Amino acid sequence: MKNISLSIVAKWGVLLLAVLAFSASTVFAEEDFKAKYEEKKKVNDETIGVIAGVIEYVCPKIAPKGSNICDGKDTVGKAVKLATHIEKEGEVQNQDAADQFFDAVEQFKGHFEPRQKAAEYAKKGDFKNAFGYEEYAWQYLVKCASRGIFAKKMVDGE
């Protein structure tokens, strides 16, 4: 995952909207699945980048104060650690945000398998299926993002 600065995170909702809007407004010829796949892949990478920023931002505001859950550079690792902590009903700073964060991680986990399949199809030159699976992965990322927005709003007291 990319490291995203907090200033970007603060504008996260706007950025995500921009990413999604771009995705929705790009029109390709129906048969140009290679281009569609590559564009979707780019959108997904950017979305993941934004999600990573949110994890970095909300993790220390949800995890119990003084814990090492959010330490280190492994963004996915700390997200999974925090989700496991939440699932075990461990102490958190903001339970409502924690509940949202947990689902965001659940959705995030869902995107790995379709992305892997997308890559496999792309390798074989089957861009129709590659695009389909990349699109499928994007659905998980969008669900993750929608929960992430809630979590961020909650830690910010909005």
Next chain:
Amino acid sequence: MNLKKFMRLTVLVAFLVGVAQAGFAQDLDEVMKARGLTQKDIVAAAKTYHPTGKKDEYVVFSSGGQSGQVIVYGVPSMRILKYIAVFTPEPWQGYGYGDDESMEILAQGKKYGKDITWGDTHHPSLSETNGDYDGQFLFINDKANPRIAVIDLKTFSTVQIVSNPIFKSNHGGAFVNTNTDYVGEAAQYAAPFEDKYVPLTQYNEKYRGGYTYWKFDRKKGRIDQSQSFAIELPPYHQDISDFGKKASEGWMFINSFNSERYQGGYGKGSLKEFSDKLPNEAGQSEKDTDYMHVVNWREAEKLFKAKKFKKINGFPVISIKDMVAANALVLIPEPKSPHGNDVSPDGKYIIVSGKLDTHTTVYDFAKIQSQIKAKKFAGTDPYGIPILDLKSSIHGQVNVGLGPLHTQYDSANGIVYTSLYVESTVVRWDYLNLKVVEKIPIHYNIGHLVAAEGDTVSPDGNYLIALNKLAIDRFVQVGPLHPQNHQLIDITTGRKMQLLYDMPLPLGEPHYAVMIKADKLKPIKRFSKKSFKHFVAPGTQRVERKGNTVTVYMSAIRSHYEPEVIEVKKGDNIIWHISNLERAQDEVHGFTIDNMNINASLEPGETNTFRFKVDREGVYPFFCTEFCSALHLEMMGYLLVKP
């Protein structure tokens, strides 16, 4: 001015007026004036209004009456949170629409092998530990078909229904003792315990009342029918009861009416030998008093364990004779046709209200005990049960008003609240000093009432709800049948009672309710896969055929089923397991197959199993019935049935 300019000016004026009005609308005085609200109304609104996201301090579990359900709402906001399906199928919760899990629970409530798809829930009771609500379980009775249901508050769902094998109706249930060893159920209308014809001319000899003690196994979260028993009681119609607590631990108190043992025959068409008699309502309330039954249930438990019982319909019943011999059953006169029977938090007093007497009677348990120990009896009833003298058993009586019914306790020492049905008021009074403090009118004809934790060893006070039978003029008319009206009353100590809120309840006739601190409830967010025998783990989704039985192992997760296309043959028997693999809270998936009368509500982690035969060829879409995500409509598949 030309037309264009005029139009512009008109728009501008309209805009400015709108802005001004919007500005005024934000002004409290203006809103009050416009809506005709008083300062008192504003205070009431402020005490009940919850900005979005703010949660309630208390949770009420109210009977759902003829809906056969339980209604859950928050206090002080009075926002409805849930209907718990209990005795009646309820499609949104997927309760009773084909899945093995809920069908099996409803089947436990069968009577004489027949399905009963409704119930009349009356008295919910929360499980207690040392006399305080512990927030683990809720029990409720079905008066119409004497049954008791167990609701697990981890999931807020019904987990068991037991059917009484000897009673023909109940009313005085479900009530629990201070550590929830037993769930109590009183018979209502006396009848022979055996399922056979007995003419009414043999009423006194062969008809009986009774009380059933359902043993509750807390570890299993179920009633253990093998360790449950009943006691035989005279054919007085037993009614509301309450277990003793602290000073009266081990004892219980059961109201009754029709100690006259009167049987009417009013009206044309009644049996000849009963014709021209007074109707039951007159004959069964002829005497000035009925009997409160005082039962040493710990002694009854000993008799059961010593096998001193007779099995009737396969159920152990301890006789009146054995209860009397064990000094475990006495009667005390009580004001006629009583309703409420409520033990004080310290267990020293029992307050009984006779609907047709303006007094409430405060019984003194110590006085009752001393008479029982000294065997000082005023007489015996026709069944040999000793009767205590009323005056020697009471602390006193208070003239509270017309039609007193039920009583709830306050945290303030000696303060209680009694519903006055005829008068349509709640009376705040002092049962220790025997005086009325104040009254508040309600709308209308209050039945039960509930105060925060008001029947425990440590009532909270704060809030009281009047459970009113009639609403009449309180809400917009919706036909001849009005909703019931639950009215929230502020009963803060040191202040006059204040009516805060009217809540219409258009689901059955709620009888009793219990109010618990919200933070005592610890529901789960998702089911554990261990809870289900047929959990379909990720990666194990498949379809298997053995002969003409096809087993589907399906998962549901946003937003697809796996597998999505299933092909079978006409005549195949289908076993369909489906697990919701979501772990995020509130991510529910529905499941239905066209024209199969199936609907599931799969909560996170939950598994359901459906069994059905496909007897017609065709194409049957199956799909999610819950708007689970943006791609909810796409969450579908096909069951293809080949000829």
